[in-house]
Amino acid sequence: MKLFILSLFFVTISFASTDSLRVQAPLPDSVVQEIKKEQRIEQLNAQIxxxxxxxxxxxxKKANAKEKEYCRTRFLILHPEIEEE
Known part of the structure; x- marks a missing residue:
């Protein structure tokens, strides 16, 4: 009987979600900034x-000078047959 209860305990623990056991900590600001930069680049690439x-x-919309330069550079890489105006 002890063996049955012990095996049932291990089965229950093995199927328990580890996400519910973790404490969610906020990401550091530097990580959040990098994530936002990557998302912006993906958004720009889709537009380009x-x-x-x-x-x-x-x-x-809302593109700064650096993003506009990135756009021009990426566009020319994607379309080498087109010369810059």
Whole structure:
């Protein structure tokens, strides 16, 4: 009987979710900033993939000068047949 109860205990523990046992700590600010940068790059890349003309880089909403330059560079890499205006 002890063996049965002991084996039942181990089976129950092995199927328990470890997520419920963890304490969720907030991520450090530097990690959050890096995640946001990566998300912004993915968003820009999706917009750049749809572009037909390099001048569309200037029309990206809320893009700073660095992001617009990234857009132009990436667009030219994706479309080597197009020369910069």
């Amino acid at each position: 993939a749809k572009m037909k003309n390099i001048s569309e880089c200037n029309k990206i």
